[in-house]
Amino acid sequence: MEPDTKDSKLKKRLDNIHKDIDVMKDNKFRLSEVNLDYIKKELLTTDFMEKHTNFKNFEEMIKSSGFKIENEIEFKDATETLKWNEHIVKNSNFKNWKEMLRTSVIERASRKLTL
Numbered sequence: 001m002e003p004d005t006k007d008s009k010l011k012k013r014l015d016n017i018h019k020d021i022d023v024m025k026d027n028k029f030r031l032s033e034v035n036l037d038y039i040k041k042e043l044l045t046t047d048f049m050e051k052h053t054n055f056k057n058f059e060e061m062i063k064s065s066g067f068k069i070e071n072e073i074e075f076k077d078a079t080e081t082l083k084w085n086e087h088i089v090k091n092s093n094f095k096n097w098k099e100m101l102r103t104s105v106i107e108r109a110s111r112k113l114t115l
């Protein structure tokens with residue numbers, strides 16, 4: 001097995017980015033259908049939330065929203081409401097929930113490219 005060089009590490013990261021893009025290009029992919037756990041851990045990270053919202057983390061944003069979100073169904077129901085979008089507009093620099101998720105996907109891809 002050859003040792004990891006800077007080039008091989010970059011190639012691995014690029015391969016992972018391509019896999020993410022392939023998933024997103026699939027016609028079945030919709031941001032609203034992304035797993036709640038994935039959103040919490042991979043997209044709406046503490047760094048992302050502190051940079052773009054009035055909250056330290058995603059859990060804090062949920063608590064302040066007034067929604068009870070403990071599972072995928074409650075999450076999907078909440079994020080499809082006008083009240084949720086109003087909460088996003090009021091407490092972030094985004095015009096809606098979809099824009100917030102889209103930005104988080106782009107930032108995640110950028111993180112993956114960073115050596």
